[in-house]
Amino acid sequence: MKRLITATVLCLCLAACATSGRLTTEQKVQLYRAHAGAPQNDMPFTSSLSGWQELGDSALAVWTRPGEAYLLELSGPCPDLPYAQAIGLTSRVGRVAARFDKVLVGGPGPGPQMPCFIARIRPLDIKALRVAEQDLRQAATQEREP
Structure with a gap:
């Protein structure tokens, strides 16, 4: 309440x-x-996202299925995120873990961008x-x- x-x-x-x-x-x-709900240690991830929404340079929402989404809060600014054309997530055995996995940003600039560490995962x-x-x-x- x-x-x-x-x-x-x-x-x-x-x-x-x-x-x-x-x-x-x-x-x-x-x-x-x-x-968003309480922070959790990890979330399911089967190798592709249904969608994503950047929320500035330090957070984003990702949809793992059409009716399931998570708020990912990053450990620091991810300067390329607001301009990203695509993103990826690192994972282990079908799970993305807070404090261990990263958001990989695909932007318009040449070369690889710096990975952005996930600090918190919260279900939406x-x-x-x-x-x-x-x-x-x-x-x-x-x-x-x-």
């Missing part, structure tokens, strides 16, 4: 700050964090996240009184 109240307050704050149909990077990160509540995103978009497009 406390988590639901915190998430609701955060969403209302984000809605109040939103002035266009697009969220800032910080707003996106806060939205994803509000809908996809349904609640989509509802909150839709609510924020609707709040951002409503007219405000002068």
Whole structure:
């Protein structure tokens, strides 16, 4: 219940700050964090992703299946992440582990980019996240009184 109240307050704050149909990077990160569960040691990974979303230079969301996603918080800035054209994950025996595995960024520049270490893995509540995103978009497009 406390988590639901915190998430609701955060969403209302984000809605109040939103002035266009697009969220800032910080707003996106806060939205994803509000809908992420407790950190876990690892996550399943079968060699390909269903999708991914960069959240600035220190976090990203990855979909391992259409209905299953995780918030990956990195141990430091990953400067190429906001410009990545593709990403990969290192893994061991079908699992990606926090503090051991890395995000590999494929960018537009020549040569290999530095790998980015995963500090935390948190499961995402996809349904609640989509509802909150839709609510924020609707709040951002409503007219405000002068």
